[in-house]
Amino acid sequence: MPAPLQNVTHACFGLSYLLALGLELARLRWPRPAYRVAGLAFGAAGLVAHSLFLAYHHPSPAAPYGALLTVAWVLAVFSFYGALHHGRQAWAVFVLPLVLGLLALAFVSQPAPDDPSPGLPGWLTGDRFWGAVHGILLVLAAVGVSVGFLASVMYLIQAGRLRAKANPLGGLKMLSLERLEAMNRRAVNAAFPLLTLGLLLGAVLSGQSADPAGSWLSLKALGTVGLWVVFLVLFYLRYAAHVPGRRLAVLTVAAFGLMVVVLAANHPFAPGGGP
């Protein structure tokens, strides 16, 4: 890898995303095209820096630091895509705070300097391989839950505005209830099989570990099981009980809370993490 990539730090992409968010917020007050262009430029700059950082440091997705950074990166791509394709909607205003929140969480959970990542060949080979696959499945499921969370937050705000009979074209520009509900449904539908696979793989790995009971009682394992149960409830309420969209949105927000716990908790199969 070229040496200049060493100089790309958390601050490079964190501050770029922060500036992009600031410009998006300014655009709500002063709707000038220049703010949109500048916001997109900073968003793109942050994304490039973030990608270079991941490519250079390739943190393990099985550890909290790598998992959070990877989920934040996928959401940054989602934010940039949405900002390009839904220029009239206040898309980035919702996605970028989540990206920044995950980055902040990643920053505080980054490994000590003397505990470097084993590197790409390290965490995808040998006895760490299945642990890494388990981590990747959970990270992908986390992306789905995050998208579902964003759709749910937007749904709750949109439903709140409709309930209050607010000016339909005033304030934040939002997607329709129907679109947000569909986004939530697709995200949850995609995340559930990944989560189930990740959970099954985790169960097998835990059975092979030196302390199976300890593995199951870890915060990460308990959180993942809790998340899976919440998903099951979500499916029942959506497809069997046909409950209103607002209640499903609230439950998805709760699922996201559990997911953050799962991501931030140390992994029993990750290097340097867990029992």
Added chain:
Amino acid sequence: MNLRAVGCNFRTAAVALRERLAFDGPTLERAVAELAARFGGEAAVLGTCNRVELYVARGEGERPFDAGLAAEFLAEVHGLPAEAVLPHLYEHADAEAVRHLCRVAASLDSLIVGEGQIAGQVKQAFELAQKLGTTGPLLNALFPHALRAAKRVRTETGIAQGHVSVSSVAVDYCRQVFDHFGDKTVLVIGAGKMGRLTLKHLRGLRPGRILVTNRNPERAAEVAAGCGGEPVPWEQLDDALAGADVVLSTTGAPDPVVPRRRFEERVRPRRSGTLVVLDIAVPRDFDPAIHDGDRVCLFNIDDLTRVREQTLAERRRHAGPAEAIVEQEVRRFVEDWARRRSGPVIGRLHAEASKLRAEVLAPLLAKLNGKLTPEERKAVEYAFQLYQNKLLHGPIAALQEASRQGEGPTLLEAIKKLFRLGE
């Protein structure tokens, strides 16, 4: 600049007079051509349902076009006495005329501030004048500048945001709930006049199905035929409500058609998706208590009117920043125009002075040939150049200042005479 904007609008003339002064297609073309031919300058006519305005630019020093001439012209074209027209005309001169056109194009002078049609109408007036060959340097610069100013106002302020008709607001609410309408069913209950207008807007969403129900089956069939819908017997109202996505209710019934109990017992349990109810009947047809903003979104005429008033108030709030943009653009246009007018004269003044300098300097340098070092020769040439610049600085600065204040033409002529600058 010898520009005049003369006309009348909804503030100065009643609709009866505006109707008589309105131009249709062929009359408008004849009027624009006649206006330019008669007054020997550039001409354009802006005619909308709310205004008739004549923009005429004549040569410097010619008698400006004015309200009297405009009244005579309009009276002659429309067969009216000039005295009936003149009191209703306003007149804007030069920079004021520029400001007026910018404000008109930016919809700051409209009956509904921020409405979007006027910029297109200004563009059409300009394109027609261009097609007829009645525009020249001034109008060719002015109209595009006014349209740019209008675009700035629309994009940099919120003056054009939102809709100000009840029907449009109703459609906006539907769009907040649904993303696409091809698979949606619209149910129309009743057949009020306001309902027909809203239905016209809803049809623009291209719903998959339109059902119409009415206590009078013939009336339902008539409305259904007019909108490409299907009539539904009044007795099947509950079934239709259970299957509908958007309901437009506009009956003249004295009591609620769908009280809360009826809705909760016979409709809600049979529904799965969200229902939007647009209850624009007075008295109301639906109990407002069924609204929850999630499964049922109900908007009655008061809700829609309130949003309309909010939008108008919001647009008025943006009028200040919009006027500031117009002021900037007027100043920019007047300065650019002045620069275009005085630029060639300043160029000739410089050329004439340089020629004189060369005529004086050449014999002097010839006389001193061999007695000056190259540095001394350069110093002499520089001193003459400096003298010329300092001498011309005063008149040029005064000319530029006068041009900015609209007093350019007189001083321009004076400078041409004083320095004997030919045309």
